Amino acid sequence: xxxxxxxxxxxLGTVGGGVIRLIDANNALIARRAGRPIEIVAISxxxxxxxxxxxxSRFAWVDDTTALAHHDDADVVVELIGGSDGPALAxxxxxxxxxxxxxxxxxxxxxxxxLELARAAEKAGAALKFEAAVAGGIPVIKGLxxxxxxxxxxxxxxxxxxxxxxxxxxMEAEGRDFAEVLxxxxxxxxxxxxPTFDIDGIxxxxxxxxxxxxxxxxxxxxxxxxxxxxxxVIAADIAEAAALGYRIRLLGIAEDxxxxxxxxxxxxxxxxxxxxAHVTGATNAVVAEGNFVGRLLFQGAGAGxxxxxxxxxxxxIDIARGEFGPAFAMPADALASHAPADSGDRRARAYVRFxxxxxxxxxxxxxxxxxxxxxxxxxxxxxGAMPDGSVLVAIVTHEGPERSVAQALEKLRGSQSLVGQPMxxxxxx
Amino acid sequence: xxxxxxxxxxxLGTVGGGVIRLIDANNALIARRAGRPIEIVAISxxxxxxxxxxxxSRFAWVDDTTALAHHDDADVVVELIGGSDGPALAxxxxxxxxxxxxxxxxxxxxxxxxLELARAAEKAGAALKFEAAVAGGIPVIKGLxxxxxxxxxxxxxxxxxxxxxxxxxxMEAEGRDFAEVLxxxxxxxxxxxxPTFDIDGIxxxxxxxxxxxxxxxxxxxxxxxxxxxxxxVIAADIAEAAALGYRIRLLGIAEDxxxxxxxxxxxxxxxxxxxxAHVTGATNAVVAEGNFVGRLLFQGAGAGxxxxxxxxxxxxIDIARGEFGPAFAMPADALASHAPADSGDRRARAYVRFxxxxxxxxxxxxxxxxxxxxxxxxxxxxxGAMPDGSVLVAIVTHEGPERSVAQALEKLRGSQSLVGQPMxxxxxx
Numbered sequence: 001x002x003x004x005x006x007x008x009x010x011x012l013g014t015v016g017g018g019v020i021r022l023i024d025a026n027n028a029l030i031a032r033r034a035g036r037p038i039e040i041v042a043i044s045x046x047x048x049x050x051x052x053x054x055x056x057s058r059f060a061w062v063d064d065t066t067a068l069a070h071h072d073d074a075d076v077v078v079e080l081i082g083g084s085d086g087p088a089l090a091x092x093x094x095x096x097x098x099x100x101x102x103x104x105x106x107x108x109x110x111x112x113x114x115l116e117l118a119r120a121a122e123k124a125g126a127a128l129k130f131e132a133a134v135a136g137g138i139p140v141i142k143g144l145x146x147x148x149x150x151x152x153x154x155x156x157x158x159x160x161x162x163x164x165x166x167x168x169x170x171m172e173a174e175g176r177d178f179a180e181v182l183x184x185x186x187x188x189x190x191x192x193x194x195p196t197f198d199i200d201g202i203x204x205x206x207x208x209x210x211x212x213x214x215x216x217x218x219x220x221x222x223x224x225x226x227x228x229x230x231x232x233v234i235a236a237d238i239a240e241a242a243a244l245g246y247r248i249r250l251l252g253i254a255e256d257x258x259x260x261x262x263x264x265x266x267x268x269x270x271x272x273x274x275x276x277a278h279v280t281g282a283t284n285a286v287v288a289e290g291n292f293v294g295r296l297l298f299q300g301a302g303a304g305x306x307x308x309x310x311x312x313x314x315x316x317i318d319i320a321r322g323e324f325g326p327a328f329a330m331p332a333d334a335l336a337s338h339a340p341a342d343s344g345d346r347r348a349r350a351y352v353r354f355x356x357x358x359x360x361x362x363x364x365x366x367x368x369x370x371x372x373x374x375x376x377x378x379x380x381x382x383x384g385a386m387p388d389g390s391v392l393v394a395i396v397t398h399e400g401p402e403r404s405v406a407q408a409l410e411k412l413r414g415s416q417s418l419v420g421q422p423m424x425x426x427x428x429x
Numbered sequence: 430x431x432x433x434x435x436x437x438x439x440x441l442g443t444v445g446g447g448v449i450r451l452i453d454a455n456n457a458l459i460a461r462r463a464g465r466p467i468e469i470v471a472i473s474x475x476x477x478x479x480x481x482x483x484x485x486s487r488f489a490w491v492d493d494t495t496a497l498a499h500h501d502d503a504d505v506v507v508e509l510i511g512g513s514d515g516p517a518l519a520x521x522x523x524x525x526x527x528x529x530x531x532x533x534x535x536x537x538x539x540x541x542x543x544l545e546l547a548r549a550a551e552k553a554g555a556a557l558k559f560e561a562a563v564a565g566g567i568p569v570i571k572g573l574x575x576x577x578x579x580x581x582x583x584x585x586x587x588x589x590x591x592x593x594x595x596x597x598x599x600m601e602a603e604g605r606d607f608a609e610v611l612x613x614x615x616x617x618x619x620x621x622x623x624p625t626f627d628i629d630g631i632x633x634x635x636x637x638x639x640x641x642x643x644x645x646x647x648x649x650x651x652x653x654x655x656x657x658x659x660x661x662v663i664a665a666d667i668a669e670a671a672a673l674g675y676r677i678r679l680l681g682i683a684e685d686x687x688x689x690x691x692x693x694x695x696x697x698x699x700x701x702x703x704x705x706a707h708v709t710g711a712t713n714a715v716v717a718e719g720n721f722v723g724r725l726l727f728q729g730a731g732a733g734x735x736x737x738x739x740x741x742x743x744x745x746i747d748i749a750r751g752e753f754g755p756a757f758a759m760p761a762d763a764l765a766s767h768a769p770a771d772s773g774d775r776r777a778r779a780y781v782r783f784x785x786x787x788x789x790x791x792x793x794x795x796x797x798x799x800x801x802x803x804x805x806x807x808x809x810x811x812x813g814a815m816p817d818g819s820v821l822v823a824i825v826t827h828e829g830p831e832r833s834v835a836q837a838l839e840k841l842r843g844s845q846s847l848v849g850q851p852m853x854x855x856x857x858x
Contacts, residue, residue, distance in 0.1 A: 033758050
């Protein structure tokens with residue numbers, strides 16, 4: 001047994017505690033698999049006094065988190081502080097500049113600063129790994145970077161936010177509305193007290209930009225991801241989708257096309273025959289479509305201390321084995337820079353649900369707007385009045401450019417017939 | 430760009446042709462991802478004259494396959510001949526002895542000789558990789574060896590044979606019997622003219638013994654896998670299972686337990702709420718249950734030239750990147766040797782279907798045999814007579830040791846009441 005891989009750990013929240021517990025529990029097994037032990041030697045967190053349920057006295061305590069980068073006994077720094085900038089980014093920069101390996105679960109930081117950090121890692125010949133940043137315990141970065149590496153990827157997409165999937169599948173199972181289920185998810189600890197990052201699709205967009213970079217060999221470009229969340233999905237949308245043979249899931253999708261690279265996070269209608277339609281609860285799942293391998297699916301727990309710790313320690317095992325290379329699957333300078341594609345060029349089938357007043361001519365007005373914008377309607381369902389007297393009209397379009405749907409909705413903007421905003425969702429092909 | 434990784438390719442069947450086509454098609458992308466080009470330099474197959482639809486004139490032709498091991502221009506030999514022994518094994522031995530990397534899709538050879546070859550690879554410091562040997566294009570060996578490496582694995586199981594899953598899901602969708610669907614699968618090229626290896630579970634057992642070794646850190650031991658296939662599943666079993674909330678799948682399962690390591694391939698009843706129940710057609714899927722990551726699922730195409738070539742070239746990319754280590758996740762000498770566990774000790778719920786004569790007292794006879802063996806019955810369905818006058822009795826037991834079910838069936842052996850063998854299937858918990 002050669003000398004241990006020595007870890008300095010920054011951040012002792014849920015995941016940090018999980019990493020310590022995992023290394024304690026599976027220590028001998030990890031040493032057999034990695035070829036040498038993995039040992040935590042130093043730790044740092046905001047509050048030294050807090051009881052975290054694990055014995056911390058055996059580790060050196062470092063008050064200044066950034067100083068972990070220069071802790072002489074450590075080979076690798078594990079960053080579990082979070083936040084795209086601030087102490088996490090400072091620690092990443094100093095660790096890599098010091099030529100040490102850096103492992104993180106920080107999706108926001110990698111989405112925003114991944115390219116800079118990858119360059120720094122290459123310059124120093126150090127490892128930069130972030131499996132835990134996307135889809136928790138699921139080895140999907142490895143799956144793309146290595147498992148599917150022989151393929152040109154046409155699309156990578158999936159359920160990247162467990163909170164949203166928990167809420168949507170609960171709405172689906174119980175026929176309840178968004179706000180009610182969100183409140184329950186918050187009470188159960190499945191959703192944050194400020195749930196914006198999750199439910200507005202920002203968390204999923206961070207993850208998507210990372211997957212996209214690895215799949216397509218492009219520079220991570222979080223700013224190019226168009227994102228909307230699940231706030232405006234109502235129980236009736238789920239019921240209409242079900243009647244049409246679909247389930248609603250918040251999907252992140254990155255897709256190569258003649259128009260460029262589309263990167264987007266939106267609620268989608270997923271055909272019940274598709275495996276993602278059967279992913280319920282806080283589970284995550286990612287699909288990659290390769291030109292030789294076809295459709296690959298990776299599924300598992302997308303969050304939680306155990307799964308996230310599993311991904312962090314998998315990265316450490318790779319480093320202990322010496323099995324690591326460029327973070328984004330190819331050298332940073334080989335990553336292409338892309339102008340984002342215009343969503344309007346994307347061709348797809350769409351679901352649009354209008355909430356309208358119950359009066360003569362409303363349907364004609366909607367149909368005319370669709371016709372004038374060149375949108376071809378595949379099916380339309382109108383249901384009797386809701387408790388407040390309004391009526392739902394759900395439309396599924398034939399495949400066409402998204403620009404046309406946007407134009408139709410623009411024509412209808414401000415119409416006295418509409419109650420609130422129409423809900424537009426894409427249909428997964 | 431550093432110097433290319435040069436490949437000698439043995440075997441030019443479907444998969445061999447796929448590897449050539451993939452490297453041709455994705456050549457520039459592979460070089461960007463691998464850090465250097467991957468080039469085929471020499472080939473060997475039985476019949477030089479055969480038209481394979483690809484231009485072979487650019488490669489050196491070698492008549493004696495074993496001589497590829499000593500082809501001076503090659504860094505790695507890719508073996509796609511097949512067969513557990515014979516030329517494939519001779520080539521593996523000479524390649525590794527010559528200190529060159531060896532990549533194969535040959536599950537039978539790895540199941541039978543994996544330990545010997547892993548030792549030879551380590552001695553030579555050469556790569557031995559076989560992602561394509563299990564579940565075709567799905568990076569499940571990588572998923573276990575690396576992605577889930579931080580976890581103690583409790584169970585690894587899955588749908589490992591596409592032919593059987595194709596047949597079972599077609600029987601399920603169309604209510605037809607095994608023999609008829611097999612004949613159709615053969616006509617369509619989804620089943621071999623001699624389908625024994627597939628439908629009797631031997632192919633799945635090869636794959637399971639490889640997965641099991643990596644998951645549990647044990648020496649691959651194909652001889653310890655207990656296997657039966659799908660030959661005796663009838664349409665009525667599928668219907669009874671459906672009525673009880675299950676679908677029938679041929680599963681390979683390796684499970685760690687206080688009694689030792691169980692390795693088995695049998696048709697199972699899978700609850701419809703489980704993702705494997707939704708895997709249809711020739712698709713493969715593998716589940717690993719880790720003590721921190723929870724349940725991970727990997728799903729995709731389990732066979733075919735494209736997916737298999739994708740896995741072969743993924744191995745080559747790992748080698749080109751220098752990211753490889755011990756083939757079975759830990760050094761061969763660290764792999765434990767295990768006496769196989771006794772199936773009788775395994776506790777599970779079971780499905781047993783009897784075909785019986787339509788006369789008084791048959792049910793009492795079966796019920797008495799179950800009682801005497803200590804098998805507790807959870808539910809029993811008896812259906813009216815089949816066209817030949819026989820009657821089906823389907824029983825689901827409570828959880829208990831498999832030994833008891835075996836004893837009950839032993840008591841009933843030779844009974845005049847039974848028409849043919851009872852069908853015993855395990856229920857996935």
